[in-house]
Amino acid sequence: MDNYSIHVDIHEAYRYMGGFGKPDNALETELIKAAELIEKAATPRVIEIICAINKTNRLELTELGIYLEGKAIRALLHDSDSCVLFCATIGGGVEALIRKWQLKNLSFTSMLDACASSAVESLCDGVEARLTQFYSAQGLFLTDRFSPGYGDLPIEIQPALCSALDTSRKIGVSVTDSGIMIPRKSVTAVIGISKNAQKHFEIGCRDCGRINNCNFRENGVTCYGQII
Amino acid sequence: MDRLFENDFVLLDGAMGTMLQRAGLPTGVLPELFTLEHPEILESIHCAYLDAGSNIAYTNTFSSNAHKLSGSGHTVEEVISASVSVAKRAAKGRALVALDIGPIGEMLEPSGTLGFDDAYELFRQMLVAGAKAGADLIAFETFTDLAELRIAVLAAKENTTLPVFATMSFEEGGRTFTGALAECFAETITGLGVDAIGVNCSMGPEELMPIIRRIGAVSPLPLIVKANAGLPDPRDGHYNINAAEFAEQMSECAEIGVQFIGGCCGTDPKYISELSNIMSTAKRSKRTVSAETRLCSITKLVTVDEVRIIGERINPTGKKRFQQALRENDLDYVLSQGVSQTDAGADILDVNVGVPGLDEASLMQKCVKGLQGATDMPLQIDSNDVGAIEAGLRAFCGKAIVNSVNGEEEKLEKVLPLVKKYGAAVVGLTMDERGIPETAEERFEIAKRILSACESFGIAKKDVFIDCLCLTVSASQSSALQTLKAVRMVKEKLGLHTVLGVSNISFGLPNRELINSTFLTLAMENGLDLPIINPNVVAMTDAVAAFKLLRGFDSGAQRYVDKYSGVMSTTMSPPSVSVDIFEAISKGLKAEAKALTQSLLKTKTELEIINELLIPALDLVGERYEKGEIFLPQLMRSADASCEAFEVLKTNIANSGGSTVSKGKIVIATVKGDIHDIGKNIVKTILSNYGYQMIDLGRDVSPEAVALTAKRENAALVGLSALMTTTLPAMAETVKALRSSGHKCKIMVGGAVLTAEYAKEIGADYYAKDAKQAVDIAKEVLG
Incomplete structure (x- = not known):
């Protein structure tokens, strides 16, 4: 099994909390403490498989019989015949830690929560860095990673992927x-494998259902850290 | 069956999934449904394993629960009876048939949303169907959540008479995915009276051996190992050891003393046949099981091999603020007492929630559940009410202590069967119908009686603790000596662990801490193992730490040095009083806010402080937040500081017998199916700082519960939170339930995915974008 390290970016965590x-x-100082606690409590685990993609009609993960709906994922995978599907989690210990702090200190609890989100991102x-290395050695390229709930890819697909x-x-x-995935700090994602380097692709807010009602955008950033 | 169980080794079978995949099971299809269509394939797999030497066939029913079968068009009974009869047909009397049951596939509370009763019912259906179909035993396997396995075992014991095997899947290091420790599994499940326990899946034999050794060191039960064919290649999923290597590695089972052996993922009949060959000449070694007393939660094991502190603070006796919290269902207050004692060094938490007029059993169940989510402490269920004891024991996953029984026969007969059934330890008080005897000798006699009663119910001696009772020394000075003498007698002559509530000794005296900590040291020297104390009182934990060092329990003085080496430099400096309460709140200075409020109480009433100082300070913070001068993190820090101030006021009011501060009641909840509650808790905290009485129903709350509570409490405002697009329909249903309940109230809704338009569409009165807006809405509705 590969060993994964995680790292909390406290500035990213601050942004998740609605800070600017x-x-x-x-x-x-408190964010650094929260980051340390999260890194200690985390038990990172990853599972991945490679799936062929069928694009004849809808976009289908062939052997799995799962359809990926939406414009965004179609655009992302337009040049890929296969993809990596993975799920990553930082484990349930983080959740127990957050539950405990919830009874002690609310602001610190939300720092822990935000740091945990940053940890699972890292x-x-x-995973992405390892895959890039692996496939580039074979002369192949990877697309960005894309998760249910991004853009117009429905979150309802989560149970099927898991x-x-x-x-x-x-x-x-x-x-x-x-x-909802349990432990909550878990992510499923798809990364396309292709023969050509990905042309400019922006996850973008255009297809997001919350574009007119987004706390991040109100603060001048996107949820993925882009300054608007 | 009895004869089979006398064999040195009993061979189980190998993987079912691996074999079915080879036989053409398509990806994504439930194996049970595949074999319903192809019973001949299933029968040939069973036969292949039995021909290879298996003595027990595991049925293909791992996922046959109603949750996984929903939508398949097949019932649990149908699938299970079909699978069991195929296995029986293959066994033809030459082997036993085990009803195989795996996890439900949904997480239990508090991580997930599946409740105890629902999980119990899912298991019950399978168990009853399996017993009816003629299974010879039950095999629970591949569990990673100890709480779920425990519910499954309880369902088996309460609904069938079949023998029960229980195995879990561990990672390297001996913890499951959910954090359950191998020793905690062994202690907890052994206590429920199963017939064999062990490990299956997750790793190969080599990696599982250290874990089964640990389980075997704790549990006297027969052991099971059903290992994978090594470790899977992360890229193609192939397992890395062949049948001969597997058998070779498994042969270590003989020396460890494992009786039931077989294969899991990646193994096939070849593996079982090799295993059968290699074990045919092996002898199973005798095992030695440690005789130590162990208590545990799911994730933490506490061995009573030195003094262990039982925290006494979760107890309403004589504490008005605590009583008020229980009356108002303010569970967070109770749970925070558990967390602070844990942080202060408690090893075990006593839980007493007896308040006249309240439903103690239901409160006990809620508190035990909550405490397990918030701390990792083993619990001591403390009640005079047999119903509350059972509710606590049933809800607690781990090995608990029951506090208490005494020499009264009626009590022993009611409580001891529960202690035995749930595998707990028990505290016996040295008193009976006639009261507390004066002399140590008389108390010792009662202790003897309690021990023999416990043993007659099958409770092990190591799990019987005696409390020799401590009386107030100011009333009779010789009583302290009698208690100490009794402790020594029980410890030395009966060989039992002793418990003692220490603080009683100083009742009515000045400088109680001095008497308490001195008496504690004397008692420990006389053999007290489990003092019941307030770990938040430094003098008491100090006495324990010093005792452990002086009596040689702290090798190299390591723990003492760790605890105290920084003490001089970190001694708490008194909070700076150069700030005023306004600044303390706006800057989020908790200690200052608390100290300033205490001193403000000398000149102002509680209400004056709230209205003239706290609320204006919070308003100012809210305005700055709205203007974008500060962000949510800063706003929350202010709310936390204000909470400290509020807690001072609440305690003051409760102690003076006044009624709760309330500018009106607000019911708040995260809707059904949703478990995100940080946002809801922020809103709750800030609203309660404004003086509103918050009735927090928690998360994953049904529409009916919200409507019922709003009506019962006559709340004029209800706040609902949802964070997922998938749980918005539940919010709409909750609004509907509130409207059709006939209770007139305003409803505000909020949460990340919500919009003002959607709020309007589902018939809510207000959309609260953030906590600040929630306050504005509350002011408008309630004033």
């Missing part, structure tokens, strides 16, 4: 009836 600019010193970055990856048995991630 640089946190003041007091907040920064885990995904690590079940295809057998996440419950392999890495301890299950999905509730309402489509």
